[in-house]
Amino acid sequence: MLPADDVEAHHPLEIPNLQKLVSERTGLALPIRDVSKFSQALNVRMKALHLDSGSDYLDILVRGQETPDSEWTRLVPLLTTGESYFFRDPEQFALITEVILPDLLEKRTDSHTLRIWSAGCSTGEEAFSLAIAAHELLAGDEGWHVLVLGTDINEKALERARNGLFSSWSFREASPDFRKRYFRHVGSGWQLDPAIRSMVTFRSGNLASDTYPGTDSGLFSFDLVVCRNVLIYLTADAVTRIAGKLGQSLALDGYLVTGHAELPPQDLATLRPQVLRRLVVYRRQDFTGDYASQAAAAERVVAPVIVPVGSVDPGPDDSPVAPSVGETDTPTDPDQVETAYRAARSLANLGRYAEAAECCEEAIRRAPTSSEACFLLAQIVEEWRGDTEEAKRLFRRAIYLAPQSPAAYLELAALYERAGDGPHAKRNRLAALKLLEAMDQESTVSPYNEVTARQLVRECRAMVGKGDGD
Numbered sequence: 001m002l003p004a005d006d007v008e009a010h011h012p013l014e015i016p017n018l019q020k021l022v023s024e025r026t027g028l029a030l031p032i033r034d035v036s037k038f039s040q041a042l043n044v045r046m047k048a049l050h051l052d053s054g055s056d057y058l059d060i061l062v063r064g065q066e067t068p069d070s071e072w073t074r075l076v077p078l079l080t081t082g083e084s085y086f087f088r089d090p091e092q093f094a095l096i097t098e099v100i101l102p103d104l105l106e107k108r109t110d111s112h113t114l115r116i117w118s119a120g121c122s123t124g125e126e127a128f129s130l131a132i133a134a135h136e137l138l139a140g141d142e143g144w145h146v147l148v149l150g151t152d153i154n155e156k157a158l159e160r161a162r163n164g165l166f167s168s169w170s171f172r173e174a175s176p177d178f179r180k181r182y183f184r185h186v187g188s189g190w191q192l193d194p195a196i197r198s199m200v201t202f203r204s205g206n207l208a209s210d211t212y213p214g215t216d217s218g219l220f221s222f223d224l225v226v227c228r229n230v231l232i233y234l235t236a237d238a239v240t241r242i243a244g245k246l247g248q249s250l251a252l253d254g255y256l257v258t259g260h261a262e263l264p265p266q267d268l269a270t271l272r273p274q275v276l277r278r279l280v281v282y283r284r285q286d287f288t289g290d291y292a293s294q295a296a297a298a299e300r301v302v303a304p305v306i307v308p309v310g311s312v313d314p315g316p317d318d319s320p321v322a323p324s325v326g327e328t329d330t331p332t333d334p335d336q337v338e339t340a341y342r343a344a345r346s347l348a349n350l351g352r353y354a355e356a357a358e359c360c361e362e363a364i365r366r367a368p369t370s371s372e373a374c375f376l377l378a379q380i381v382e383e384w385r386g387d388t389e390e391a392k393r394l395f396r397r398a399i400y401l402a403p404q405s406p407a408a409y410l411e412l413a414a415l416y417e418r419a420g421d422g423p424h425a426k427r428n429r430l431a432a433l434k435l436l437e438a439m440d441q442e443s444t445v446s447p448y449n450e451v452t453a454r455q456l457v458r459e460c461r462a463m464v465g466k467g468d469g470d
């Protein structure tokens, strides 16, 4: 059997063949220059199968299909990034809930059906966010049939999606109200309301395959296809092919929403870009609807239907931690600090925690007084390494650096709560509450997108057992 990390050393000739095969079948970009992740994955799988020959493993893959019990389903999770969270990209979600879905609901009043596809849905947060958005817009109108389909090549991710149980990290851009409305605390996670779960079907599906569009696969005539943060991991050829097929899977007046800049203009054979609220969405090339009036209508819509917001559980602790001696002498270039911090946020949102942590550390090296970078690093350390002690230390340091900011107190409170330490949790939550009550109640609380002080005051009061009038 091969020791870890040795496929590359023992089977240099197989690596390019394996890479080629995996890339052809899945569309995944596996750059020849960056073989380490790929060869680590091969090591894991070959060890599990007691294989010591790269060509034997190649044979297994060549003969296998991407079906639920094949070797592909074990290899693919090791090569893909499944990071996802509810109402990811609030601006894009606001466009979907305030413009796209209302437009579709108006156009589908005859059939009373709505077909939505979350393509590359990972653990289900995107598909469920879409289901919740449709549910809220329909406000209990039972005459409608809403199909929300989530597909992904990663069968393990789909299993988690079907369970409907999520960790608090999945709520980092969702409002506390939202979580309270649709989820129940179960163990260390949050269980989604069965009514919403029943709106969504999850199925295994490889976007690089030829099984769509088509009535056999059920992948056709979608009113809305959302394929975000998937194409960035694929080869240029795969993106071109998939973009064409996603376009053909749309109803004539349907919408395709991808991640920002995920579709290069040359890949738009069957698609036409449309700008709505300064964001690009795609329509079918043969759709000749009135784009101009839709765009104008989009600009008129202002009221949010769903309030997407920042993370929810956070909180602080005992004595604040000062930066170590010498750190504060480093000269600060605000632009470089901001760049490193923004990169860290983006990488964390993509699930690339090791790189995100490095960027945070870079931001802290350049600006040891950056409470935002400490705060983010604490979240990453907790989520990625499960290192709650280091996370607590970093949150305390964030408090030292920004004593008027309630967020780190809230994060610490949540950490203590999860550890079953009620008194510390309460102490930190009370500290946060005091700061929140002193704020303008309509102002948002950094770094939680769009969560107002009022919302957090209400939540804190409920959690520490203080009524509104106390």
Ligand SMILES: C[S@@+](CC[C@H](N)C(=O)[O-])C[C@H]1O[C@@H](n2cnc3c(N)ncnc32)[C@H](O)[C@@H]1O
Binding pocket: 026, 027, 028, 080, 081, 082, 083, 084, 085, 088, 119, 120, 121, 122, 123, 125, 126, 151, 152, 153, 154, 157, 205, 206, 207, 208, 227, 228, 229, 230, 233, 350
């Ligand atoms: C970063 S997640 C994005 C999840 C969700 N769309 C979002 O934006 O939150 C990327 C997902 O794409 C899936 N994926 C990658 N290649 C795929 C393919 N060829 N077919 C289907 N899904 C694929 C991965 O398994 C992973 O779950």
